[in-house]
Amino acid sequence: MASAEQVIQWYPGHMAAAMRKIEENMKLINVVIEVVDARIPTTGSNPLLDEISGKRPRLLVLSREDLADPISTVKWLTRFNATQRRAVAVNGKDQASVGKANFHLGQLTAGSKGSQRAIVVGVPNSGKSSVINGLLRRAAAKTEDRAGVTRAVQWFRVQPMLELMDTPGILVPKIDTPDAQWKLAITGAIPRERYDPEDVVERFHKWLVTKTQKRTRVPDLQTFASARGFLRKGAESDLHNAAQSYIKDFNDGKFGRITLEDPVDDGIAKTT
Ligand SMILES: Nc1nc2c(ncn2[C@@H]2O[C@H](COP(=O)(O)OP(=O)(O)O)[C@@H](O)[C@H]2O)c(=O)[nH]1
Ligand SMILES: [Mg+2]
Incomplete structure (x- = not known):
């Protein structure tokens, strides 16, 4: 059992530099596309990026639709729709699915003259x-399943009149709540050397048990570790490696499609 809940933070120098670079480049930009993991639509959205977008037309792309609970995704899309935010859910690994974003980009840039630039x-x-x-x-853009791969901004022409700028991922300098910390960690926004995986898995499972009122078949860390042979008799227990495998399985969808937060039910999206 991991002891006290760990404080997880990650704001390296290259991130602060990238943030400045994004701000500098904003004057060239007509459209802002924010890509957010569909499993954490609130926690995974950076308010600082919101701020620097100003009044530019925006598209919210909920990625990892394939890993998110489909019912939750509908709730989120309904919510965004009700609050006049243009949003689309995609599976980034599937070209046809990402193509859904083209329609929205076309709508956002319709009527504008000249070449458009989106960030x-x-x-x-x-x-x-x-x-x-x-x-x-x-x-063309380098992808990898670890945080912090894209370090510099890069331009790509995706349509004759539309250029996109890829940017490095940006977190807030201080992730304020413990919940946001474990959610960003388990979904891969924070590199694995920056947190204790046992702690993150335990917090995830505790959350899941509460949410499902104990009706979940997703194993806790101990059960997972014994089932997967991480706790052989006599051998030293290896919960650390078990927790890393657990997180990998979570992100491979082996525990099913799990969204970590639903929209707050304040009545806005209730009309549908
Ligand atoms: N299952 C799943 N994996 C995805 C999806 N989108 C991206 N990935 C994977 O997540 C990792 C990070 O993706 P990447 O595009 O490099 O993220 P970036 O750091 O924001 O540029 C890669 O291993 C991708 O293959 C998705 O919609 N579903
Ligand atoms: Mg990247």
Whole structure:
């Protein structure tokens, strides 16, 4: 059992530099595309990126639709729709699915004269490069399943009159709640050397048990570790490696499609 809940933070120098670069480039930008993991539509959205977008037309791309609970995704899309935010859910690994974003980009830039420039922003590892590749219909932007791969901004022409800028993932300098910390960690926005995986898995499972009123078949860390042979008799227990496998399985969808937060039910989206 991991002891006290760990404080998880990650704001390296290259991120602060990238944020400045994004701000500098904003004057060239007509459209902002924010890519957010569909499993954490609130936690995975960076309010600082919101701020620097100003009044530019925006598209919210909920990535990892394939890993999110489909019912929750509908709730989120309904919510965004009700609050006049243009949003689309995609599977970044599937070109046809990413193609759905083209329609929205076309609508956002309709009537504008000249070449349009869109910037693709989001927290680390949210699926930005995958979305760009899907729109380009080829692998040009480098993708990887660890946070912090794209370090510099990069331009790609995706349509004759539309250029996209890929950017490095940006977190807030201080992730304020413990809940946001474990959610960003388990979904891959924070590199694995920056947190204790046992702690993150335990917090995830505790959350799941509460949410489902104990009716979940997703194993806790101990059960997972014994089932997967991490706790052989006599051998030293290896919960650390078990927790890393657990997180990998979670992100491979082996525990099913799990969304970590639903929209707050304040009545706005209740009309449908
Ligand atoms: N299952 C799933 N994996 C995705 C999706 N989008 C991206 N990925 C994977 O997530 C990792 C990070 O994607 P990437 O596009 O590099 O994210 P970036 O850091 O925001 O540019 C890669 O391993 C992608 O293959 C998605 O919609 N579903
Ligand atoms: Mg990238």
